[in-house]
Amino acid sequence: MVKLAAKCILAGDPTVGKTALAQIFRSDGAHFQKNYTLTTGVDLVVKTVPVPDTVDSVELFILDSAGKELFSEMLDKLxxxxxxxxxxxxxxxxxxxxNCSKWLEKARSQIPGTVLPGVLVGNKTDLAGRRVVESAQARAWALGQGLEYFETSVKEMENYEAPFHCLAKQFHHLYREKLEVFHALV
Known part of the structure; x- marks a missing residue:
């Protein structure tokens, strides 16, 4: 049994539901914040996620960061x-x-020359009547960027765990690949 630790960046514009997504994931669906307060820096959410079909788990250190450019300098370090x-x-x-392109570029610039596994999450699917970004369009963009695609409604508690379980699985897979390379060298 292996317990890995992964640093997860939660990125996107202000008011897209990043904090609500992180909080509801941490609380296993027990806590939906009805009152919204703008994240002014970074909140840290830590949760252990079991990796399917293994006895391993990944402890995700989720950095829920402010979506405002004002905090951009601080984000670079974190x-x-x-x-x-x-x-x-x-x-x-x-x-x-x-703006996801900008956020993705910023995240990838932190580890040049390295693959950054990730997911694209379309939130607020409960507002179907106001939807302007179609699933097919977002999925196509995500796949083109090497990201998995998920849709959620944090308010309705729909599919909020899936993106994080996918991230844990992706990170575990990379760990396994590196381990095999290491064993091949020894």
Missing amino acids: WESPNVLCLVYDVTSEQSFT
């Missing part, structure tokens, strides 16, 4: 050497989806 990325946008905001 974002150093991430292991996985959870990119979040609001399905009712074309701008938040468009």
